[in-house]
Structures are given as structure tokens and as C-alpha cells.
Amino acid sequence: MTELAKQLTAYRRELADEFSRRVGEELSYLNMPRVRLSVELTQGKLTPNGMDHAEFLISANPGEPPKPIAQIASGGELSRMMLALKAVLAERDAIPTLIFDEIDTGVSGKAAQKIGLKLRALSQHHQVICVTHLAQLATQAVHHLLIEKHSTDTSTSTEVSVLDRAARIEEIARIMGGDDHSALLLQTAEAALDAASQSQAKE
Numbered sequence: 001m002t003e004l005a006k007q008l009t010a011y012r013r014e015l016a017d018e019f020s021r022r023v024g025e026e027l028s029y030l031n032m033p034r035v036r037l038s039v040e041l042t043q044g045k046l047t048p049n050g051m052d053h054a055e056f057l058i059s060a061n062p063g064e065p066p067k068p069i070a071q072i073a074s075g076g077e078l079s080r081m082m083l084a085l086k087a088v089l090a091e092r093d094a095i096p097t098l099i100f101d102e103i104d105t106g107v108s109g110k111a112a113q114k115i116g117l118k119l120r121a122l123s124q125h126h127q128v129i130c131v132t133h134l135a136q137l138a139t140q141a142v143h144h145l146l147i148e149k150h151s152t153d154t155s156t157s158t159e160v161s162v163l164d165r166a167a168r169i170e171e172i173a174r175i176m177g178g179d180d181h182s183a184l185l186l187q188t189a190e191a192a193l194d195a196a197s198q199s200q201a202k203e
Contacts, residue, residue: 001046008050012041019088026084030118031111032077035059038066079103080111083118090125097127104134112136116196135175135189139196144168169193 016039023037036059044053057066058081069081079100086098100119104112116137122128123142131147132138144163149156163171173181173189181189 002051005046005051009041009043009052012039012050012052012054016041022088023081023084026087026118027080030080030084030114031107032080034061035077035081036066037081040066077106079105080107080115083115083122086126087118087122090122093126095126097129098122100128100130102131102133104132104137108134109136116140133175135172135192138168138172138175139192144171146171165193 020037020039024035027033027035027037038057038059040055040057042053042055043051045051056069058069058072059066060072060077069078079102083100083103086093103115103119107115112134113136116134117140119128119130119137120140130137130141138144146161146163146167148159148161150159151157161167169186169190170181172193173185176189177185
């Protein structure tokens with residue numbers, strides 16, 4: 001068993017550099033080009049999974065030593081790192097459904113658009129459920145659900161509604177500009193939704 005575990009360790013070390021490189025490419029696409037990920041393997045107790053303890057370390061800026069992700073990553077960075085990891089593992093990961101809650105934290109503009117595109121690509125291999133407040137992500141969805149909380153003095157309930165095209169346009173406009181959306185904002189929301197739909201049709 002020990003000999004087999006040593007072989008597994010050697011194989012993991014061999015793959016670690018390639019895995020780190022591919023995750024780095026995904027992070028670069030997600031507007032985190034300076035972040036470098038590495039895998040640290042340390043020997044632990046012998047288990048059915050080998051005798052390795054694996055930890056993901058990142059260097060957020062050039063010249064900084066790698067540190068555990070949890071120590072230095074912000075909420076938005078953690079979300080994008082998880083997305084990058086899942087993108088690399090998409091075809092091998094056996095998890096059928098991926099849920100991303102607030103993956104848009106701390107991002108906007110071009111980075112948000114890239115996250116939306118990457119989530120859509122990930123949905124080719126998994127069911128992806130994403131809670132978002134950004135139009136760049138919402139327009140990429142195949143199905144759009146609106147979640148609303150209703151409270152009274154004595155109870156609280158949550159209502160989930162499936163949005164049709166007209167309702168999607170209104171909700172995307174609301175995300176873009178608030179409740180008092182103008183006709184121009186509705187046109188902008190419709191154009192964004194159509195552009196995402198046309199892009200999906202080409203795939």
C-alpha cells in the first residue's frame with residue numbers, strides 16, 4: 001500500500017504543474033493575470049486516497065510568496081478562483097450541479113462579462129445555478145428565475161418566478177438602472193439579451 005501511495009504521490013506531483021498552468025490561464029481570462037496558483041503536497045497518514053495532503057497556494061502579485069488562498073483572497077477573487085478550478089475540471093468533475101452564489105462580488109465591466117461567458121461554457125458539462133445582481137451574467141442564462149422575499153409582521157416567505165422574455169428584459173433593465181427604468185434602458189437591456197442569445201445560437 002505504501003508503494004502504491006508513493007506512485008500516486010509521484011503522479012500528483014507530475015500533474016500539479018500542468019494543472020496550475022491551466023488554472024492560471026483561466027484566471028488570466030477572468031482578469032486576474034498576475035495571480036499564480038501552485039499546489040503544495042505534504043505527506044500525511046496513509047488513507048485509501050494515498051498519503052498526500054494537498055493545499056492550493058496563490059501569489060496575488062509578482063514577487064509575493066505563495067500563501068493559502070483563504071488568507072489573502074477577497075470574496076470576488078475566491079469566486080473567480082473557484083470558477084477557474086471548475087473550468088479546468090469541467091469534463092472530469094462528476095458533480096452534476098454547480099451553484100455559484102454572489103460570484104459577481106467585487107467585479108464589474110469586462111471581468112463580469114468574461115465570468116458570464118465562462119459560466120455559460122461550464123453549463124455545457126454541468127447544470128449551473130447562479131445568483132447574481134449583474135446584467136452581464138443574467139443575460140447569459142438559458143433560464144432566468146426571479147427570487148423575491150416577502151415579509152409581514154408574522155411571517156417571511158420566498159417566491160421564485162420563471163421569467164418570460166418580456167419579464168427578463170424588465171428585470172435586466174432593473175438590474176442595470178434601478179426600479180425607475182426608462183424606455184432607453186429597456187432597449188439597452190433587450191439589446192444585451194439579444195446579443196447573448198445570438199452568441200449562444202452560434203455555439
